[in-house]
Amino acid sequence: MINFDDLNGFDNLDDLNEELEKRTNAHNNAPIDAFEGLTPVQMGQLENFPNDESPLVLKELPEEELQSCALLVQIRFLMDKMKGGKELKLTKTGALPTKVVKEIYGLGCLKNRWIEDGLTKLSKESDAAEISITRILLEISSLARKKNGKLSLTKKGEKTADDGNSILREILTVLFYKFNWGYFDGHESEDIGQVFPAFSLFLIKKYGSTKRSSYFYAEKYFKAFPQLQEEQDSSFRCYSLRTFERYFRFMGFVDVDKEEIVGPVDIRKTAFFDKLFSLE
The missing domain is CATH 1.10.10 (Arc Repressor Mutant, subunit A)
Known part of the structure; x- marks a missing residue:
């Protein structure tokens, strides 16, 4: 959070604006723990992924x-x-x-x-x-x-x-x-998974070399976006189903091991995912 408590001592409006800009820039470019070390600026870039200014880069691959x-x-x-x-x-x-x-x-x-x-x-x-x-x-x-x-x-x-x-x-x-991620399920939330999906890609890029539970990623996703979480178990299941069992699996981004119909799945990023995305 930006501290504004000590700004009363500025008599010159230009000096005040300069200080405000300095503090705002410092905040926007400071790593945030809940964002896995990404800054607010980088999260804003991920919100519009794929673009040319994102920390996550979509690469071009050979046809094969x-x-x-x-x-x-x-x-x-x-x-x-x-x-x-x-x-x-x-x-x-x-x-x-x-x-x-x-x-x-x-x-x-x-x-x-x-x-x-x-x-x-x-x-x-x-x-x-x-x-x-x-x-x-x-x-x-x-x-x-x-x-x-x-x-x-x-x-x-x-x-x-x-x-x-x-x-x-x-x-x-x-x-x-454009596509509604809740189209194929009965979960009430229309936002879980669909809000900042590129952040989920970032998490996979960072942690996906080791097989992990989808709930491992759910915890980090809802830490970044706590306003999306409702009842924990239901929210975690919703995120796991949409993000990994369906859309990222459909795209070939993750391998999914599912033993039980209800509950988390184990996932690992694919070699295709690693070739397709890089971190800058």
Whole structure:
């Protein structure tokens, strides 16, 4: 906190403003324990990640290494179907047709636990969040548009269809700032996980070499943003589910070991994550 108690002795307004600016700058550039040593300025930069002034840097990778991003592979599979002005007809509910759903799942990029355990069958898009999010992120991005029940590429989508790094940056931006992270769960909070998701990336970059419980990260996340935490166990489960079991797993950022249906999972960052992100 900035101390203003001893500012009464300034008679000159210019001197007072200069001192205020000095103290504000000192505060904004001082490491904060709750932010894992990041300064308020750096946290502000993370809030707008990915950008060119963030302590966390999104790098460009060769096309073959981008194959480790499961969600990117699935989205590009859909984009390939629409190259050259082609359209993809959706169902009456706006979902992907069954044939395409099974084609995407057949890529083997993302597996659904309930389907793999034989507890449910894959017959429509809504049977697997891993498939639904593929269509949703593409649909709300600047790469595609939906019109008259059909999905097609925009000019930007056509132009970048063969540029995996550009697509990845667009999809990551849409995931962080346009998509509702609570869409696939019943938790009341719409903010947990979605507020400062890049801080979660920073935590993984810092601690993810060792397999750790997702609750280890939850503690640090809610230490930084205590206003988001409600009942501890519910908040921790919500953060773990959204951040690690779903979206970061979908992106290929973490490997997840889950033994129990309810409770924390063990996670470790992937080699792809380490190549994709660096700390400056």
